[in-house]
Amino acid sequence: PLIPYTHTWGGRVSTMDDRQKATAIALAGLVLIGMNFMALAPFVAGQVEAGVGDTIAAGYDSEDDYDDEWSESTSERAYFGYSITNVEELTENSAVNAEFEKMGPFVYEVTTHRELLGLDTEAGTVTYSEYDVFEWCENCTWTDDDGNEHASLPGSTEFTNMNILYNTQRLAGIATGIIYGEIFAKAGFANEMMANDLQNKAPSMWAADEISASIDGVAAQLEAAGYDAATAAAMAPVMVMDGAYDSWNASAGGAGPMDPDFSSTAASILYDAADPSTGVCIALTCDIGPMLAAGIGEPSAATTPVRAALYGYDASDSLTDWSVYAMAGAKFLEQGGGADLTQVTDLRERLNAVSGVDISNAVALNNIIFGVEGAEIANGLLSMSDYNGIPLAGVALFLLGADADAFTTMLDYGIGLTQLLALSDYAGGWIGLVGQPTNFPMILVGGSGMMDCDLWWQHSFGGEEPLAGGYISIGLNQGSYEGTVDLSIEKVQEILYTSDYALTDESFSRVFMYNELSGITLPMTAEGPAMGGVVADWDDAYVASLYDISENDAAAVRSWVKDFMFESVIGSLLGFQYGASPYTTQPIENWLYGWSDPVLTGLYDEESSWVKLETNMTYFGSQNEDRPDGLSTGDYDVYVMSIVNDETLGQRLMQGYTNSDGDGQCDFKLNADGTVADADSDGGYPCDEGEIYGMTEHLPWRAPHREAATYGLLTDNIGNSNTVVAGTIGGIADADDSFSVNLVGYSIAESVPGEMTDFKGIPMREHTVDLDPAENQIQAKLIASNSFVDVLPGALPVYFGSHVDIKVEPTTNVAMYGKSVSRFYLDLRGAGMTNPDFEAGDAKPVFEIHTASEIADEDAETFKCKVLDNMDPMYWTDFGGEGDCELEGTMVIDIVTAVLYIAGVSLLVYGAIGLNGARSEDED
Numbered sequence: 001p002l003i004p005y006t007h008t009w010g011g012r013v014s015t016m017d018d019r020q021k022a023t024a025i026a027l028a029g030l031v032l033i034g035m036n037f038m039a040l041a042p043f044v045a046g047q048v049e050a051g052v053g054d055t056i057a058a059g060y061d062s063e064d065d066y067d068d069e070w071s072e073s074t075s076e077r078a079y080f081g082y083s084i085t086n087v088e089e090l091t092e093n094s095a096v097n098a099e100f101e102k103m104g105p106f107v108y109e110v111t112t113h114r115e116l117l118g119l120d121t122e123a124g125t126v127t128y129s130e131y132d133v134f135e136w137c138e139n140c141t142w143t144d145d146d147g148n149e150h151a152s153l154p155g156s157t158e159f160t161n162m163n164i165l166y167n168t169q170r171l172a173g174i175a176t177g178i179i180y181g182e183i184f185a186k187a188g189f190a191n192e193m194m195a196n197d198l199q200n201k202a203p204s205m206w207a208a209d210e211i212s213a214s215i216d217g218v219a220a221q222l223e224a225a226g227y228d229a230a231t232a233a234a235m236a237p238v239m240v241m242d243g244a245y246d247s248w249n250a251s252a253g254g255a256g257p258m259d260p261d262f263s264s265t266a267a268s269i270l271y272d273a274a275d276p277s278t279g280v281c282i283a284l285t286c287d288i289g290p291m292l293a294a295g296i297g298e299p300s301a302a303t304t305p306v307r308a309a310l311y312g313y314d315a316s317d318s319l320t321d322w323s324v325y326a327m328a329g330a331k332f333l334e335q336g337g338g339a340d341l342t343q344v345t346d347l348r349e350r351l352n353a354v355s356g357v358d359i360s361n362a363v364a365l366n367n368i369i370f371g372v373e374g375a376e377i378a379n380g381l382l383s384m385s386d387y388n389g390i391p392l393a394g395v396a397l398f399l400l401g402a403d404a405d406a407f408t409t410m411l412d413y414g415i416g417l418t419q420l421l422a423l424s425d426y427a428g429g430w431i432g433l434v435g436q437p438t439n440f441p442m443i444l445v446g447g448s449g450m451m452d453c454d455l456w457w458q459h460s461f462g463g464e465e466p467l468a469g470g471y472i473s474i475g476l477n478q479g480s481y482e483g484t485v486d487l488s489i490e491k492v493q494e495i496l497y498t499s500d501y502a503l504t505d506e507s508f509s510r511v512f513m514y515n516e517l518s519g520i521t522l523p524m525t526a527e528g529p530a531m532g533g534v535v536a537d538w539d540d541a542y543v544a545s546l547y548d549i550s551e552n553d554a555a556a557v558r559s560w561v562k563d564f565m566f567e568s569v570i571g572s573l574l575g576f577q578y579g580a581s582p583y584t585t586q587p588i589e590n591w592l593y594g595w596s597d598p599v600l601t602g603l604y605d606e607e608s609s610w611v612k613l614e615t616n617m618t619y620f621g622s623q624n625e626d627r628p629d630g631l632s633t634g635d636y637d638v639y640v641m642s643i644v645n646d647e648t649l650g651q652r653l654m655q656g657y658t659n660s661d662g663d664g665q666c667d668f669k670l671n672a673d674g675t676v677a678d679a680d681s682d683g684g685y686p687c688d689e690g691e692i693y694g695m696t697e698h699l700p701w702r703a704p705h706r707e708a709a710t711y712g713l714l715t716d717n718i719g720n721s722n723t724v725v726a727g728t729i730g731g732i733a734d735a736d737d738s739f740s741v742n743l744v745g746y747s748i749a750e751s752v753p754g755e756m757t758d759f760k761g762i763p764m765r766e767h768t769v770d771l772d773p774a775e776n777q778i779q780a781k782l783i784a785s786n787s788f789v790d791v792l793p794g795a796l797p798v799y800f801g802s803h804v805d806i807k808v809e810p811t812t813n814v815a816m817y818g819k820s821v822s823r824f825y826l827d828l829r830g831a832g833m834t835n836p837d838f839e840a841g842d843a844k845p846v847f848e849i850h851t852a853s854e855i856a857d858e859d860a861e862t863f864k865c866k867v868l869d870n871m872d873p874m875y876w877t878d879f880g881g882e883g884d885c886e887l888e889g890t891m892v893i894d895i896v897t898a899v900l901y902i903a904g905v906s907l908l909v910y911g912a913i914g915l916n917g918a919r920s921e922d923e924d
Helices: 002-058 166-172 174-224 229-251 266-272 289-295 303-311 318-334 347-355 362-370 394-404 406-413 417-431 453-462 489-498 506-518 540-547 551-578 588-593 598-603 704-709 714-718 779-783 857-871 891-923
Strands: 072-084 100-120 125-136 141-143 149-151 158-162 384-387 390-393 583-587 636-642 652-658 692-696 740-743 747-750 752-759 762-771 798-809 814-827 843-854
Touching: 072 588, 100 141, 100 843, 125 588, 158 588, 166 174, 166 506, 166 551, 174 229, 174 289, 174 318, 174 347, 174 390, 174 394, 174 417, 174 453, 174 506, 174 551, 229 266, 229 318, 289 303, 289 318, 303 318, 347 362, 347 417, 362 406, 390 394, 390 551, 394 406, 394 417, 406 417, 453 489, 489 540, 506 551, 540 551, 551 598, 583 588, 636 692, 704 714, 714 779, 740 762, 740 798, 747 762, 747 798, 762 814, 762 857
Parallel strands: 072 158
Antiparallel strands: 072 100, 072 843, 100 125, 125 636, 141 149, 158 583, 384 390, 636 652, 652 692, 740 747, 752 762, 762 798, 798 814, 814 843
16 A cells, blocks of 8 residues: 555656756746846946947047047038118117118038147046137038028128227227327317418518518618618617508598607517517517507507507507507508408418418418318318317328328328428427427417417316317316316316326226226225225215315216217227227128227237137138238137046046247246236247147136236126136036036036937937026127226127037937037127116127037947947847947857857746646646
C-alpha cells in the first residue's frame, strides 16, 4: 500500500517540478525583457544624454572647435521703418501730431565675424572678438505670420523721421548758442552804427571839412589884404561865425536885434569844444561836430542850454545858438546828412570816408551795403532779416563768411582781398569780432561816455537798450517779463561770463538745462555734482540764490534760457550755421548704418561727424580716396564665455573691447575696481593693437563706471536695474527654468518657461521674453557721452522693446528655435518729457527689426534618429545606425540588447509552453 501511495505522490511531484521550471523560465524571460526596459534602456538613454552633453561641451574645449564655420556665420535681418508723412505740420519742439507710413521689409544679410583671442581650459573660458557686416539682400524675402512672402525693398528708399541728434545738439549747444545769440545781437548794434556812419557821420565829416576850408579861405583873404598869418588865423574863425549869423539872420528875415560877439566863443565853437565825458572833439571842424550840433535840434528853451554848455557860450545867447545850429545844420544837410541811403548817389564816397574802402564797381558796392542779389538770407552790411523770428543782421553773415571762406566771399560780393580785409576790420570793429571794438560817442544820443558792442549788449541784455530805448528781442525783457528786469552791468557779467554759474560756460550751461528740464538739480556735494549728493528743487528761489538776484529776475533768466534760447534760437542757429533741421529725410541704409551729420562736421571735422543706429564694421557711405574701405565704427566687441560642462556652458561671463580700429588708442581704460583710469596728458588712452580693455560683467553701457559718470542717475533714467551680462545664455539654456537673455546689447531680460511643444518632430520647451519699452530707455547707449548728458531728460528719448520666442530641446538644452520682433520707439513730445504713455501714443515706433533662426530640416532629422531614437526603449533596433544617423559606439550595446530581447522572448515562450504542458498533465 505504500508503493502505490508513494508512486502516486511521486507522480504529483514530477508534475510540480515541470511547472516550476516553466515558471522560472518565463520569469527569466520577463526579467531579461524588463531589464531592457527598466534598466538597460534608461541606462542607454542616460548615456546618450550624457554623451550629447559631453559632445556639446567638447565642441568648446579645443582650438580646433573654433573653425571657419564658427569664425564666420550669416543670418538675415528684416527691418521696417515708420516714415513721417506730414513734416510740414510739425514743430521743432514736438511731433505729437505726426502721421506715419510703415515701410519695409528691408532685408539685410548679417555676416558675423569672430576671432579666437584666448582659450583657457583650466579656467573654463574662451575669449573672442566679434563684429558684424551688413549687406542689403536684393533676392531675399521676409515671410509674415500668415505665411506670405514679401520682397526686400531697396536700402536706397528715402525715409523721413525726427532727427535723433537734434535735441541733443540743442541741449549741448546752449553755451555756444548764447555766444552766437550775443554775436547776432551785436550785429544789430553794428548795423545801426554803420548805418549812422554812412547816413550821418560821412556827411558830418564832409561838413566839418567844408567849415574848416571856409575858415582857411577867410584867413587867406585876410593875409592877402595885408594881415599877418597869426592875426589872420585869429580873426578868421570870428568872421566865419559872423557870416553864419548873417546867413541865418537873412534867412530869418532879420530877426536878430543885434550882431552877437563871437570873439570869445568862435575858437571853442569851431576848434576846441570837447565831450566833457570823453574828451572827444565835438567842435564844428571835427568829424562829429556838425552832426551833433545839428542833431541837438532847433534852438529852444530845452536845446539851447545843452548846446551852449557844450560849445562854450552863454545859455541865454540865443543868437549865437542859432548861428551854430544854422551853420552846422546847413552844411550837414548840404552834404547829404540824414539822406535815404537807398536813394543817394554818393554811397561809394560815404563808405570810403568812414571805412577807407573804395569800391568803384556799382554792383559790388550794392552787394556789400545791401546784400548779394538772390542770396537766401540778405547779407549786406546794412541788411536785416527775420530768420525764424530772430532778427538777423547781414553784417554777421558777411563776417562769418569772410572768416570761414575768404575766397568764396570775395567771389560772392565781387570784391578783392584788400577790400575784404579792410571791410572786415571796419565792420568787425563795430561787432567786436575783429581787433578792438569800435566806440560810439554817447553824446550823439544825449548820453555820456563811449559805447562799444560789448557794453551795449550787456546794457541791453539786462535792461533798457541804451541808444534808442525800449528792449531788444534777444534780452531778458521779453514776453511777460518785458519792463520788469533791470540788472547792473556787473550782475549781467556774472550771469553770462564770470561766476561759477556762467551761462556761457559750456559745462554749467548743460547743468542748467538738465536742472531746467528735470525740475530738480543734479546730486550736489560741497565739491560739486557727485553720486550720492543732495538733490534740490530747481525753481526761481534756487536760481535767485545762485546769482543773488530777485526771484522775478531769476524767472526771467530761466525763461530766457529754456523758452527762448533752447526752444527758439538754438535750432535756428543750427539751421542757419549748418543746415540742420528737426526732421531728416535720407535713405534707409544711411539711417541704419551711417550718415555724416552737418552739425558735427561744422563743430569738429568730417571724420568725427559719423553716426549710426546699427553697428556695421564701417559707416555706410564713408568711403573716399583716403579711406577706400570706409571709416571704422570703432573697436570690436570682446566676449568671455564659459566652456565648463555645467549649467554655465555657453554663457557669456564678461564683455569689453579690443583695439581694432588702428588708431593706437583705447576709448577708455578701467582700473581693477571698475573705475575709469586716468587719461594721459593729452587726454587719451594709448594702447597696443589688439589690446583688450574695458572688460566688465555688465552691459558696457550699464557698467558701474557709466553709472558713476551720470552721478548715479543712469538706472532710474533707463527704467530697470538689469545690467549683468554674466549668466546670459549663448545657444544653450536650461529648458525647464527661466534664463537670462542678452537682447543685442540693449537690455538683459528673463525668459518665461511655457508648455512643451513639438517642432519638426522634436519635443521642445517654449520660452518667451517680453521687454517693456517703458522700462528700457536707451538714450545713454546712443549718446554715449559718459557724462550726465546721457540722462538729460528728452535729449534722445528712444525706448527699446522686444518680444522673443525661444524653443529649447530638453536633452541637449540647446535653443533650436528663436524668433524676435524688436522695436525702437521715440517719444514725440519733445525735450524735457519723461515716462511716455505708450498706449496714449506719446511714443511711436521708429524702426522694427525681425530676426528668426531655427534648426534646419536635415539637422532635425539627424537629431531625431541620432539622439531621440537612441533614448527610446526600442533604441537598439537601428543597430548603431548608419549614415548621418550612425551613433558611434552603440552597435555593441544594440546587439547585446537585441540578444537579451531574443533570449528573454525565447525564455518567455519556452516557459509558457512548459506551463501549458504542466496544466495538461494536471487535468489528466
